[in-house]
Amino acid sequence: MTTIVNPQVPFTRPIPGGLSPGRTITIEGAIPPRSDRFAINLQCGSADIAFHFNPRFGDQCIVRNSYISGHWGAEETSGGMPLVRGEQFEAEFKCSEGHFTVNLNGKHFCDFPHRIPYHKINHINVDGDVNIRHVTFADA
Structure with missing residues (x-):
């Protein structure tokens, strides 16, 4: 297990050991009271974003998408907005063979x-209106 403590946002770091089924990335932080949006991106180098996780408080949704070869894919926005401005949160991204499972504050989100x-995913990037306490990379 590897943990990054109190990184400055925005930040981009390599994912230690890359991703494989069973690996989990957990992000613990706090959302400022006036936050508009932030993004957690699982990237392939600096160009492609395999998974763009983008809470948008003004729209009351969490956009999920990918950015491949200079183009955004189809947005997914179902599930509402379980995150709250001014509160702490925990976002867990678990890699499986066919998808990521996202749990927010201990509950399945999508x-x-x-x-x-x-x-091919080898970096994580966090940007926007968010404070991060810990980013933890763990094996199953």
Whole structure:
């Protein structure tokens, strides 16, 4: 297990050991009271985003998407907005063979199918109106 403590946002870091089925990335942080949006991106280098996780408080939804070869894919927005401005949160991204499972504050939020093979994902990026306490990379 590897943990990054109190990283400055925005930040981009390599994912230690890459991703494989059973690996989990957990992000613990706090959402500022006036936050508009933030993004957690699982990237393939600096160009492609395999999984863009983007809470948008003004729209009251969490957009999920991918950015491949210079183009955004189809947005997924179902599930509402379980995150609350001014509160702490925990977001867990678990890699499986066919998709990511996302749990927010210990509850299942969504599954996001792999649009890029998981073994190509090698960086995490967090940007926007959010404070991060811990980013933990763990094996099953």
